[in-house]
Amino acid sequence: MIDPAVKGTLNVLRPCVKVPSIKRLIITSYVTAALFSGKPLADDLSSFLDQFGSLLNFKCTDEKQSIPVLQVSQERAKSLGVNFTPIEVSLKDTFESLKEKNFL
Secondary structure (H helix, E strand, O other): OHHHHHHHHHHHHHHHHOOOOOOOOOOOHHHHHHHOOOOOOOOOHHHHHHHHHHHHHOEEEOOOOEEEHHHHHHHHHHHOOOOOOOHHHHHHHHHHHHHHOOOO
């Protein structure tokens, strides 16, 4: 599960590196998958962060191991020299953007 995700992300990043005008790339698939869970979205920041706080501890589990997905993603990103915004900040930014667009 991790290797295809890393390869897919690199497939997005490689062409972006070649375009000097691209200063920032935002990949939101992790949060987006959670946002469309069918639950109504919380309408205040504290509740919103509580609602998606489970993302911080999400684990992929099989018979042999339990892998903390966010931690592995952050470690892989750092090893590739990718700077990323912490998920707590991303969730806050996502909430504010949804609020501005009257989705909440």
